Amino acid sequence: MTNSSSTPQSIFRQFDPARDKRDAEVTRVHEEAVARGEARRLVRTVEGELFSYKREEIGFITGGSGAKISSGVGMLCAGMLCWLTVLALGTYLVFLPGASAGELTGQIFVLAMFGALGWYFMHLGRAEHRARALRRARGLPKPNLEWRNH
Secondary structure, eight states: OOOOSSSOOOSSOOOOHHHHHHHHHHHHHHHHHHHTTOOEEEEEBTTSOEEEEEGGGTOOOBOSSSOOOOSHHHHHHHHHHHHHHHHHHHHHHHTOTTOOHHHHHHHHHHHHHHHHHHHHHHHHHHHHHHHHHHHHHHTOOOBOOBGGGO
């Protein structure tokens, strides 16, 4: 079988002069905006085009190996689970009979760790929710925020 199109199909990005011209134009406009003092970031969209986003339009970057939480709702759920853990451990800490100083210190450390993690997840979820609302209101494309692109 032969491919009838003029460009060969491959897993690698083929040279596209039109895309390179669009990327150069977006980069030029981005650098002008940065020179004016705007906080912007060049990111590829889900469709593969380069786009200059304001900081509040980005949200959060998903990355690393393994399972990822990629939505604001997912981050808010993870934050709620952490806060429920803080509530359960705090209740257990109050009613713990005859605990030694070392046990109390360890539990307070774990309690603080889950509290900080819960705050972090809630912060990321709120930022993603706001960024999605801004992108929708301004008609902007969705950014591709996997860590390999940055």
